Amino acid sequence: MSPHADSDADTDADAVVAELSGLVFEVTGRLRAQFNAAAAELGLPPAQALVLTNLSGPAPMRQLADWLSCEPSNVTGIVDGLERRGLVTRQPAPGDRRVKHVVLTEAGEHKRRQLRSSANALAHTFFELPGSDRQHLRDLLARVLAGPPASTDTESG
Known part of the structure; x- marks a missing residue:
């Protein structure tokens, strides 16, 4: 193989990575927009x-x-708003x-379930793929998030 062929392969790989990056940003942007729409429907x-969906137990600010x-x-204002709505309380650690730990109230738990249900329904329609494709995409994304496998090759080439 000529050195020129390696250069073409690198350029092709760079183009694929750039396209993947763009697609992932577009997907996350659409998912964020859907999440924000679900939140708006609930008056949030x-x-x-985001605080409601991530808060599964007492958490420090x-x-x-x-x-x-x-x-x-900035979190103080966000938590103040949730507290005014009766969705969270602050408790000493x-x-x-x-x-201060932020803790969901019963009303907060209920609102979180509503939000997650609505967001999941929107995501379900967004990822409308045949089951095997959806599972394959999930597995690939999980591999990407896990990072590259540890190299067992100890030779430095």
Whole structure:
């Protein structure tokens, strides 16, 4: 094989990676839009909806900031809004009373179930593929998220 053929293969691989990246961004954008629409139907701003869907147990405000990729000071306003709606409460952390944990109320649990159900229904129609294709896509995405397999090749070439 000529060195030129390797260069063509690299260019083709780069083009495929660029296309994959674009497609994944488009898919996530559409899923986000569907999630935001489901949240709006329930009268929730997107950030409050994200907190509800990710909150499965008491969580410190810092963890919520990590989920939302924002500063902890921004989380205060989001949690204030959820608290005004009666969907969460703040409770002192068991080991450190200075740390506040956000906890879903019964109404919050109910709203979270509604939100997840609506978002899942929209996602189901979005991924309307034959079962084997849907499973294959799931498996491929799981492999991508898991990262490259550990190399067992100890030779440096």
